[in-house]
Amino acid sequence: MKNVIVVGATSGIGREVAEIYIRQGCRVGVTGRRKYLLDEIVRTSPAGQVFPQVFDVSAETAAESLAELVERMGGVDICLYSSGYGHTNTALEPSLELGQVDVNAKGFVRCAVWLFNYWADKGLKGHLAVISSVASILPLGVCPSYSATKKFEAFYAQALRQLAVIRDADISITVIKPGFVDTDFIHGRHFPMTIRRGKAAAKIVRAIRRRKKSVVIDGRWAALGLVMRLVPFPLWNWGGRFFRPYKDMF
Numbered sequence: 001m002k003n004v005i006v007v008g009a010t011s012g013i014g015r016e017v018a019e020i021y022i023r024q025g026c027r028v029g030v031t032g033r034r035k036y037l038l039d040e041i042v043r044t045s046p047a048g049q050v051f052p053q054v055f056d057v058s059a060e061t062a063a064e065s066l067a068e069l070v071e072r073m074g075g076v077d078i079c080l081y082s083s084g085y086g087h088t089n090t091a092l093e094p095s096l097e098l099g100q101v102d103v104n105a106k107g108f109v110r111c112a113v114w115l116f117n118y119w120a121d122k123g124l125k126g127h128l129a130v131i132s133s134v135a136s137i138l139p140l141g142v143c144p145s146y147s148a149t150k151k152f153e154a155f156y157a158q159a160l161r162q163l164a165v166i167r168d169a170d171i172s173i174t175v176i177k178p179g180f181v182d183t184d185f186i187h188g189r190h191f192p193m194t195i196r197r198g199k200a201a202a203k204i205v206r207a208i209r210r211r212k213k214s215v216v217i218d219g220r221w222a223a224l225g226l227v228m229r230l231v232p233f234p235l236w237n238w239g240g241r242f243f244r245p246y247k248d249m250f
């Protein structure tokens, strides 16, 4: 049975994914800042199967915490990076913009770099998956930092895929792009084309099992994503006027 780590497993998509792997009998490392939620996962799971590690991905010591968890688990085969958050921020409040860079972009790099080198240097097989977003397809004026950091995650992961070839490392990379999912992320708001977190998690686990390179969660978002890719930037910028009612979308 595989050793799986979910970075950002205290709630939402990450928690659902962790619980699927636990039900499948994997040894699962779960991380996040909220210790009481990690303890809850341990309490409700078979003894010895879950390994909690409390850490903030924006801390300089995040990679050390991840290394400690891998050591306690005796290795890791799959890691899903699910830690992240997003805010619409048309007022460009600096701490909101920079906070998302710290968690979504820098936090991902801290974990991805450590894991990549761990697998590559030891000649081990590994699989890194990251939850980006359909918000990465086009730059969104209502949430510049969110859409840019989600693009960063996707692009960085794709670069690591080529680096695996350069370093002759047996490392798979999966980029996951959900649309709206009913987690704390959307603060109970109702958006069209929102899917249940359990459904999103099942699709993510399936995509990882099939070693998909990139997957848009939900066929409707996949179709919309194709259309979004065809929109010329001048038209996209002009269309900003239609986003005015959505300044506080999430």
Ligand SMILES: NC(=O)c1ccc[n+]([C@@H]2O[C@H](COP(=O)([O-])OP(=O)(O)OC[C@H]3O[C@@H](n4cnc5c(N)ncnc54)[C@H](OP(=O)(O)O)[C@@H]3O)[C@@H](O)[C@H]2O)c1
Binding pocket: 007, 008, 009, 010, 011, 012, 013, 014, 031, 032, 033, 034, 035, 055, 056, 057, 058, 082, 083, 084, 085, 086, 103, 131, 132, 133, 134, 177, 178, 179, 180, 181, 182, 183, 184, 185, 186
């Ligand atoms: N829900 C959606 O509609 C949607 C759509 C597209 C993409 N996504 C992406 O999906 C991922 C998961 O979000 P979700 O929807 O499952 O929301 P969520 O329920 O709010 O989960 C976010 C997770 O990130 C962790 N996290 C946040 N800040 C952290 C930090 N500084 N250090 C460590 N962990 C941190 C949280 O753990 P702690 O708070 O315990 O630290 C939590 O486990 C995010 O990357 C999000 O951008 C979500």
